Structure formats: structure tokens, C-alpha cells
Amino acid sequence: MDTVIKVKNLSVEFKTESGTFTAVENINFDLKRKKTLAIVGESGSGKSVTSLAIMRLLAQNGRITNGQVFLGDKELISMPEKKMQEEILGKEISMIFQEPMTALNPILRVGDQIMEGLRAHTKMPKEKAYEISLEILKKVGISSPEKRIKQYPHQLSGGMRQRVMIAMALVLKPKVMIADEPTTALDVTIEAQILRLLDDLKKELDTSILFITHDLNVVADIADDVIVMYCGQVIEKGNVVDIFENTKHPYTKGLISAMPKLDSDGGELMTIPGNVPSINKRPSGCYFHTRCSECMDICKTKAPEDTDINGHMVKCHLYNMKGDNSNA
Ligand code: SF4
Numbered sequence: 001m002d003t004v005i006k007v008k009n010l011s012v013e014f015k016t017e018s019g020t021f022t023a024v025e026n027i028n029f030d031l032k033r034k035k036t037l038a039i040v041g042e043s044g045s046g047k048s049v050t051s052l053a054i055m056r057l058l059a060q061n062g063r064i065t066n067g068q069v070f071l072g073d074k075e076l077i078s079m080p081e082k083k084m085q086e087e088i089l090g091k092e093i094s095m096i097f098q099e100p101m102t103a104l105n106p107i108l109r110v111g112d113q114i115m116e117g118l119r120a121h122t123k124m125p126k127e128k129a130y131e132i133s134l135e136i137l138k139k140v141g142i143s144s145p146e147k148r149i150k151q152y153p154h155q156l157s158g159g160m161r162q163r164v165m166i167a168m169a170l171v172l173k174p175k176v177m178i179a180d181e182p183t184t185a186l187d188v189t190i191e192a193q194i195l196r197l198l199d200d201l202k203k204e205l206d207t208s209i210l211f212i213t214h215d216l217n218v219v220a221d222i223a224d225d226v227i228v229m230y231c232g233q234v235i236e237k238g239n240v241v242d243i244f245e246n247t248k249h250p251y252t253k254g255l256i257s258a259m260p261k262l263d264s265d266g267g268e269l270m271t272i273p274g275n276v277p278s279i280n281k282r283p284s285g286c287y288f289h290t291r292c293s294e295c296m297d298i299c300k301t302k303a304p305e306d307t308d309i310n311g312h313m314v315k316c317h318l319y320n321m322k323g324d325n326s327n328a
Helices: 047-054 081-088 110-122 124-140 160-171 188-205 215-224 238-243 250-257 297-302 317-322
Strands: 003-016 020-032 036-040 062-071 093-096 176-180 210-211 225-230 233-239 306-309 313-314
Touching: 003 047, 003 210, 020 036, 020 047, 020 062, 020 210, 020 225, 020 233, 036 047, 036 188, 036 215, 047 062, 047 176, 047 210, 062 093, 081 215, 093 124, 110 124, 110 160, 124 160, 188 210, 188 215, 210 215, 215 238, 225 238, 225 250, 233 238, 233 250, 306 317
Parallel strands: 036 210, 036 225, 093 176, 176 210
Antiparallel strands: 003 020, 003 062, 225 233, 233 313, 306 313
8 A cells, every 4th residue: 555645653753832842743644645634633732833834834832852854755844934834835735624704815816816826836837737626626616616716715605615715725646635623613514525526535535634733523434544632642543344343442442432413312421520631731741641540550650652553553551551452
């Protein structure tokens, strides 16, 4: 299986008024060709920081302190800034966000915005860029594309604006699209349409998707592979079937128990007690021990190592101590 992005030992820290803290800690994962890898976790887990670090778009107080990110044979962290801007961002790696209005320019027509990115990277004539922009709007399912291409973002519905964002992200046929909670602001019907669209386009355009979400129902719908993050660490990693059917980590089990089910009788959902500790208040030992129903003495003082069980990785003492304990 081809690997499109390889993240190796990536760590990120942030400087705040109360000190410097690690937001992402030594994480490793691969994004495979034509596959969707979901990064899942609660707010504060480090999932968005990870995606921004890959693109080197961290906020000013953020810094990559260790690690490498390979896009094929190109290493992105050490790449000169100019080369990154000209050759990678928008062209080989593109991004779509939760709220298109923050990414779309309100005073530019939709067509001009798509053409702008296209021409910046290819220098193609305006007529050709217009033709390709119209084509991509059709591909993302925009109705009446000849009319929409001349409209401004505020004249479009939320679902249509998200389709425009996807068109902008895919017009240069990037190898990778990073989607950060792209459907969270949409209603469930439009969300299902957008998820199906992303899945179809991924296969058609030979793109791989890194999908950031807190929603495990979305993960079940769209992901091939999953990493679960907690307090800046990858605590479980595997293919989507293993993650849901052979769940190992107590945190992932908690997230799955908290999923609203379509056939639910409206009864109370299970929840994980407490909250993700803030970046400057991470506990000793296993970061999850303050919320874990299976916490043992060792968990309070010693950080668990990664344990690989037939390609399914888990960071938890239950497995460090017992090897593969499927019933743990
Ligand atoms: Fe729970 Fe201990 Fe495993 Fe952490 S290491 S998840 S506290 S059992």
C-alpha cells in the first residue's frame, strides 16, 4: 500500500503566558494512497494542531520541536518556506475548514476565487482557468454552475459554500486533502451528502484525505484508518473495523459508548467523566488516568508505551503488561 504522508516522531510546543507546553507529543502515523485517515479526539486532544503542523501553519506561538513529515520523498518540516508555499500548499496538500465563510473571500465571486488558486500555481490563461473552474463546480455537485460561478459566497447556502471550498481544495488535484471538521456546521442530510462527495472524489481524483473530527459517527462513515488522540498523544491506531469492533483503549471505548446511535430509544448516553486536562495541567503517568475506570496504581506514575497487536496500536498499561488481551 502506497504511503502518501508519513509523520515520524512529530512534537509541537506552544509558548503561553504561564510557560511553554507540549501540545503534540512524538506522534507517528501514515496516510495511505486513496484512503481516508480520521484523526479523532475531544477538543484539546491535539488533532487540529497536528494537521496545522503538517502544513507548517501553526500559530506564531507554536513550534515544531521534533520530527519529520514526508510527502513522498519530500521532507516538509525542513523545506524552505518559499518552496513550501509555491510547491506544496494548495497544490499537493490542500485544506477545507469547518466554516467556509472564514476561508472564502466575501468580496470575490466564487469563480474568481477558484481561478485565483489555479492561476497562482499554473499560470494558465484565464479562459482555460474558467473552463476548469466550471468543470470542478460541476464535479462537486453545484447546481446551475454557470450561474453560481458568478455569485458571491453570501448568495450560496452553507452546503453549497462547503462544496465551493471542496472545489477550491481539489481543483489542482492535490495528493492530500486535509479536512478539519468540514461537516460540523451542516445539518445531517447535507453532512451525509458532503461525506459521500468526499469519498467519491477521493477515488476519482486519486487524493488521500486526512479527516479531523470529534464525531465517531462520521469516522464510521468515511474512514479507512483511524488514530485516536488524547492530550497530544496517539493512544490508539488501527483500521476502522478494528477500532470499532476490537476497541482496546479505555478512552476509545468511552468515546464509542458516548456515540448517539441512530436506533437509540432516546435513553441517556454514556459519557466519559471529567474533561481533557488543559495543556498546562497534564497528570503524571498515563494522561487518561484521572478519567479511566480501569486505572491501576502503575498508571498514576508511569507513562504507558505503545503496544502493537497485529498492526493495531494501543498506548495503555493493560496491554503493556499482558500483551494482547482482547478482553481487557
Ligand atoms: Fe487506563 Fe491505565 Fe490504560 Fe491509562 S494506562 S488508559 S489509566 S488502564
